[in-house]
Amino acid sequence: MASKRDSLGARLNRGEVAYDFIGNRKLWYGLSILITITAIVALAVRGLNMGIEFQGGAVFTTPKSEVSVSQAQEYAEEASGHTAVVQKLGSGALRIQVGGLDTSQSDQVRTELAKDLNIAEDKIAAELVGPSWGEQIANKAWTGLAVFMILVVIYLAIAFEWRMAVAALIALIHDLTITVGIYSLVGFEVTVGTVIGLLTILGYSLYDTVVVFDSLKEGTKDITKQTRYTYSDLANKSINGTLIRSINTTVVALLPVAGLLFIGGGVLGAGMLNDISLSLFVGLAAGAYSSIFIATPLVADLKEREPAIKALKKRVLAKRASAAAKGESLDESDEHHDSFEDEDHAAVVGQRGRRGRASENRG
Incomplete structure (x- = not known):
């Protein structure tokens, strides 16, 4: 019996406590498919609420003002005839974005x-942003994403095997789709900071997956x-053995990101910092989920299609x-099997010994 002082992580690692993640994989697949479909429909x-960097327009930055965000937004929309996005910066200044202006x-x-x-007109800083600049950023981001995916697949196929590479790639696409879908559902603005955050979460998303795969x-x-064990049994044991580590690393990573998002963005009004932290927060949570509930179960499904692994499972x-029919536990069955093997081995050795002595007597 485990000591009360034993941590949950140690008990999980020894197999004393376990949850059947692999056995319930159809539930996780169904949930992930539902979320992914919702994201795609959204x-x-x-669509996405593209920021001014991608559609072009002007950004106005005012000095400290007592005017509320809603009032400033109303003023900007009346003056421009376009939708405006207003943020209150930490210093009390206003950042007003208006798309489609020359x-x-x-x-x-x-x-x-x-x-x-x-406010005096010369105190308001105005900056024009052309849509071509945002288009260049987007194209470079797509290129970087494609290169990253290819390198990941090649590395995982070499370090582990192609089935794990395929599972990790599907998990990455799953994480990106969910993150982008949430932006669409809630109407968050997509900025350059969002693109940076999306590219950053790719590495975080892979971290837990690689730990379980190793x-x-x-x-x-x-x-x-x-x-004694099927491949799925050992895959489930690997998830449970690394579960506490995955939870700890995810929580430690989420805490500072949450600080950036809710304190830096919500209280101090940090614009791009808010965009980066939001995509990081959603992506980190999705990555932790996919490494446990998507990537490893997919590997088990793919692996158990191999003839050798399929035969092992049978x-x-x-x-x-057989053990259940005899009313034995698997441990008892193993013990009996080992004892039979020992008896057979002793019998064979005995027969060889008798033959040897008979041969000597005849000599």
Whole structure:
């Protein structure tokens, strides 16, 4: 019996406590498919709220103002005739984004804002952003994403095997789809900071997956030389053995990101910092989920299609059925099997010894 002082992680690692993640994989697959479909439908129906960097326009930054965000947004939309996005910065200044403005329109809106906000016009900084710049950023991001995916698949196929590479790739696509879908569902603005955050979460998403894969690779060495565990059993044991580590690393990573998101963004009003932290927060949570509930179960499904692993599963299940029919536990069955092997070995040795002595007597 485990000591009360034993940690849950140690008990999970020893197999004393376990949850059947692999056995319930159809539930996780169904849940993930439902979330992914919801994200895709949201993207198709609502689209993404692209920031000014991607659609072009003007950004106005005012000095400290007592005007509320909602009032400043109303002033900006009346002056420009376009939808405006207003953020309150930590210093009390306002950052006003208005899409679809050219140089002459930007000057006119700046003049109107100065009157409405009761601020000198030369105190309001105006910056024009062309849509071509955002398009270049997006193209480079797509290129970087494609290169990253290819390198990941190649590395995992070499370090582990192609089935693990495929499972990790599916988990990555799952994480990105969910993160982008959440942006679409809630209408968060997609900025350059969002793109940076999305590219950053790829590495975080892989971290937990690789940890579980490494444990699984170590635990399945010479798997066909035994008849006690199936591949799914050992995959489930690997998840449970690394579960506490995965939870700890995810929580430690989420805490500072949550600080950036809720304190840095919500309280201090940090613009791009808010965009980066939001995508990081969603992506980290999705990555932790996919490493446990998607990637490893997929590896088990793919692996158990191999003839050798499929045959092993049949032998293990037959052995368990035989033990159950005899009313024995699997441990007792193993003990009896080992004792029979020892007796057979002793009998063979005895026969050889008798033959040897008979041969000597005849000589």
